[in-house]
Amino acid sequence: TTTTTTTIMAQEIGKITNITTSKEAMDALAAMKSSQVTKPTLAYLDLIGIGYALRTLFHVVGQDFDDIRISLSAWLGHPPGTPVPEGEKIAKVTTTNHHLPLYVDKDVELGQMTVILRYLGKKHGLWAENPKDELQLEQIMVQCYDMIFHFTGIFQPNQKMIYGPKSEEY
Template identity: 30%
Template structure:
């Protein structure tokens, strides 16, 4: 079995799309959980060894990676989740970059309180609309976010949409393709088993006060 280890805080956060991908592919991994309080206080020696002073850290045996999207791309290549040619790979990267932009808007509103959740929720249809249109181009909306084959970008999008549904349960009401997409992805047998696991349920979306 692969010797995968994810080192992160006791949160879903940036590590969650990685977990979703591994779970969906039926791959096991270990978790090394760090206290966010100790990390911020500089009490964890690991911080000095990280490339950019950030987590998650991903270990594949002796190989160590940082940056969550880089980790996703690495696993995408390993498990055939990166398209069939350079053009498909580029489209998958494009979509994932769009998800990253959405994630940053979410963080600005919900974590940094730059805009405020209420205003952000009001503007959500504009932010989510591009993903609805992308889905409409694939199997009449019944495919995946970057074609008819699942890719690493689907796990980024699913995680981000789940966060938004927690924030605003009705946010996909006017976006039927995205709504069906979340249900379709969440019902994939191995992924569903992870989503219903205690380990997943016990990881909060945001740090607890």
């Protein structure tokens, strides 16, 4: 399966850390600073989603990295489908833009999937050499992103479980 493939790829080249509590998630994310990491580090949810492209890129270039996988419950601060307990701190408020993925190496701290892919592509010689080719790559990257979210509905079943049914205004 795809999940098995992703795990095998990451295990071949990096260390996987599975996080299941909000406290663990907040601690792991707080430690993700350029001055503190010893090798490239990626934090994402423990599902395939947009993290798959990033993990695959690490595999393609043979880059050793720390792969931090945060459970959805740890990220939200509560089990899916339940309200946030009053006063509970949640992991997602600890990142700059309040979402994942988060990538950190000794030079940068990045929090957008396409920006991370572009940075790693340039760093590893996989990016375009001229503006025309760069635009082609940008189009492909955005199309892939659209396919993950808009065409496959990868998160649609989870949305209902997490947030409940849509209100009538939708």
